[in-house]
Amino acid sequence: MVTNNFEYFAPESFDEAAQLLAKYRDTAKILAGGQSLLPIMKLRLAAPEVLIDLSHVPELSEISSNGDGLTIGSMATYYELSQSAVVQKAAPAIAEAAGQVADVQVRNRGTIGGSLSHSDPAGDMPAVFLALNGAAVARTRRGTREIASDRFFVDLLTTALRPTEIMTQIKIPVATGKTGSAYSKFENKASHYAIAGVAAQVTLGSDGTVTAARVAVTGVSSKSTRAKRTERILIGKEPTASVIRRASDRAAAELQDDLTEDIHASGEYRSYLATVIAERAITAAVERAR
């Protein structure tokens, strides 16, 4: 199928893009890499009258890090994230997840901002954003606010972004002490979307026990979600293989009323996979922290 007719704008600055979005509001959609929006437009599941393409706003692709942490422009592509030495050093789980998204064509076009704004239930970046305790910078013509990852994903394909807000940056706080992060997934072999994916960030104290842990699961329910019971089991303990296994067994515990069932996997299978993948991601994060 082809899309409905739409008007196309290619602004060359953030201000121009924000003005267009303020003018057309609910009838407009931001176009980032187009790897989710264009397919759903072709299926006529979305029919925006106006597309505002951000790909000619260069400052939205910048990646930098300083003493506060990592700042990633929303238009940074998966390819750029997977290759960036700055990202690999500051937040290896982001580079690792970006390198596992889809195929090379999608990785060349798809963006971190598009992935988070779309909130696909099987998206890789939402889980990593949650595990790394990130924040999204949302801007309009009039102001800027930061939305913490814990408040960002509201429901299936629904986020806390308002219709006139553009996500300009993703902020990842600097990891203190002995911290490691990792992302692992069991993927659909055709699309590479996660059937179950888990991102983990673990911090170890000087005595080797876990002082902080954030674990997030994707692919298993309507949105990426933190596995807080898993985190609670890890914190305060030495992360031995048996502790990691016991914690991983609870990875889908909070999701039992919201399990995804489709032609690719039953809810029960996804729930089981989450425990297996959690064990891999947490083990890798602990090894990196050590």
Ligand SMILES: Cc1cc2nc3c(=O)[nH]c(=O)nc-3n(C[C@H](O)[C@H](O)[C@H](O)COP(=O)(O)OP(=O)(O)OC[C@H]3O[C@@H](n4cnc5c(N)ncnc54)[C@H](O)[C@@H]3O)c2cc1C
């Ligand atoms: C064949 C195929 C396989 C895929 N496999 C995977 C996979 O394995 N893992 C995975 O995670 N994803 C996968 N995807 C999805 C892909 O990652 C998309 O790139 C991503 O979901 C959306 O990013 P985008 O930049 O293409 O955004 P777009 O499609 O351009 O936009 C998506 C939505 O976000 C909004 N939006 C985009 N940017 C902003 C912004 N800065 N501010 C506010 N709103 C914004 C748009 O208006 C739209 O509603 C796959 C896609 C395809 C086509």
